[in-house]
Amino acid sequence: MTEAVTLEPGGKAILAVAYQTRGLDDWNYSFGTESRVQNFTLGMKTDFDEIDFPEGTASPTERTGEAHGWRLLWSYPDEIGARPIGMAMPKVLNPGPTAARITFFAPVSLLFFFDGLTGLTITVGAISTLALLMALTARVNWSEKLRKAPTPPPVPSGATHG
Secondary structure, X not given: OXXXXXXXXXXXXXOOOOOOOOOOOEEEEOOOOOOEEEEEEEEEEOOOOOOEOOOOOEOOOEEEEEOOEEEEEEEEEEEEOOOOEEEEOOOOOOOHHHHHHHHHHHHHHHHHHOOXXXXXXXXXXXXXXXHHHHHHOOOOOHXXXXXXXXXOOOOOOOOOOO
16 A cells, blocks of 8 residues: 655644454565654554564564553654564464374274273284284395304414515
8 A cells, every 4th residue: 555645844644544454474564765764653453462573673662461462552753773563473373284193193092092902902013013024024034144254364473464
């Protein structure tokens, strides 16, 4: 939104803006290329409790906690080098990956909740693992794999190394 207002030298204008949105990660207000900001006030009311300000933005000069959110105020009577104003919106957690992992392991972990079958579950799991390892290593010649390398003959006495 851009709006131009022409004022006489020394004139004043009050600008009231309301802004409401959904789905944005953050909201920012920049002073552009101005190095000095005078008689500036920005008020913000949130409807969430967890507030955070993006890197490089100024914290409010006043904060007041309310029942459902915050009332924030940035007041710059005469500010040189004013930083932008910003608000990071709360992130909604995505339960998808965690729910997928829980769903994948649920059938196995469910067996642990049946009273008296915990030992049976562990035994069946151990036997299944052993059967799988036996099947994968059935054709391995273990005598050959575990044979020690031959020991070199001893060096005769009086021989020199060189």
